[in-house]
Amino acid sequence: MEEKIDLSIIILSYNTRELLKKCLDSVISDLQLAVREKGRGFDTPPITNHQPPITEIIVVDNGSTDGSVEEIKNEKLKIKNKDLRLIVIENKENVGFARGNNVGLKIANGRYILFLNSDTEIFPGSLKEAIDFMDSDKTIGAMTPKTVLYSGKIDPDCHRGFPTPWASLTYFLGLEKLFPKSRLFGQYHKFYQDLDKPHEIDAGFGTFLLIRKEVYKAIGGWDESYFFYGEDLDYFYRVKQAGWKVMFYPKILLKHHKGGSSGLRKESKKITLASRETRIKTARASIRAMEIFYKKFYKDKYPNWLTFLVLSAIKVKGVFRLLKHYINK
Numbered sequence: 001m002e003e004k005i006d007l008s009i010i011i012l013s014y015n016t017r018e019l020l021k022k023c024l025d026s027v028i029s030d031l032q033l034a035v036r037e038k039g040r041g042f043d044t045p046p047i048t049n050h051q052p053p054i055t056e057i058i059v060v061d062n063g064s065t066d067g068s069v070e071e072i073k074n075e076k077l078k079i080k081n082k083d084l085r086l087i088v089i090e091n092k093e094n095v096g097f098a099r100g101n102n103v104g105l106k107i108a109n110g111r112y113i114l115f116l117n118s119d120t121e122i123f124p125g126s127l128k129e130a131i132d133f134m135d136s137d138k139t140i141g142a143m144t145p146k147t148v149l150y151s152g153k154i155d156p157d158c159h160r161g162f163p164t165p166w167a168s169l170t171y172f173l174g175l176e177k178l179f180p181k182s183r184l185f186g187q188y189h190k191f192y193q194d195l196d197k198p199h200e201i202d203a204g205f206g207t208f209l210l211i212r213k214e215v216y217k218a219i220g221g222w223d224e225s226y227f228f229y230g231e232d233l234d235y236f237y238r239v240k241q242a243g244w245k246v247m248f249y250p251k252i253l254l255k256h257h258k259g260g261s262s263g264l265r266k267e268s269k270k271i272t273l274a275s276r277e278t279r280i281k282t283a284r285a286s287i288r289a290m291e292i293f294y295k296k297f298y299k300d301k302y303p304n305w306l307t308f309l310v311l312s313a314i315k316v317k318g319v320f321r322l323l324k325h326y327i328n329k
Helices: 017-033 068-076 097-105 126-135 165-172 213-219 231-241 276-297 304-327
Strands: 007-013 055-062 084-091 112-117 120-122 140-149 208-212 245-256
Touching: 007 017, 007 097, 007 126, 017 055, 017 068, 017 084, 017 112, 017 120, 017 126, 055 068, 055 097, 068 084, 084 097, 097 231, 112 120, 112 126, 112 213, 126 140, 126 208, 126 245, 140 213, 140 231, 165 304, 208 213, 208 231, 213 231, 231 245, 231 276, 276 304
Parallel strands: 007 055, 007 112, 055 084, 140 245
Antiparallel strands: 112 208, 120 245, 140 208
16 A cells, blocks of 8 residues: 555644635545636646546544534545545644644655645645655755645745845844845745745745655654644754755646634634633734744754844744734624
């Protein structure tokens, strides 16, 4: 079975039943119909007779209480393709994003592994297209495609630089927003690069992160020091440290609700079911993630005075982020 499977899709689920249903519907439809359609921001003829990848979908549920597991089992009944199987793993509690993905990784058999958020919907033909892109260059270790939000705007986090002190400072001061094409002030998302052509990047995001199985074997799984946020940047950093390319694919393969599980994002404010307790917990985790990443990769690269300033700024930002969620019930 291991040699046969092209793709293992790992979807982590936490109280996003309706979003998860749409996500699974889009994946199953893609893999069963295998039809590429126009209308994703680029001109390409429909393909109706190509062979879809042999795939396993591994849904890891992090102790959901909204009926998500039952919904997954309903989706399993829709599968008519013998080359597609759906596996459900039920964690008893919310163990976080990194640890939850690692649970799925341990049983993944595909030559490629895709980490896919439950608040996404992929477009028909996207999975085969992503695999074909990886197959075109054996030096590519990981890729993220151009992704749109439900508003139709690009999700900026699909194209990122690493959060160095300068990149973070210019981003949080709003200088990148004022000068988005500036190499000096736009290091956080690097929008001065051509987003209509494939190219190397520092990092994409864990929303749609496709890696080779060899990458996992070489660098291991996600760092479980992170509970939520930051773990994908950490993974991209380690992929590049190991000598692999991280690539941005310029065609739109999916749309993203953004923040469906955490409840922290304005993009999904109207549809998220995240409780106030969950929002506060993930807000704390997001601040903690900044500290973990900086101490792990940058602490020894910069002088002590700069490290002190950076960590102090993170704490100040954390106070304001937490206050917002304590005030907003």
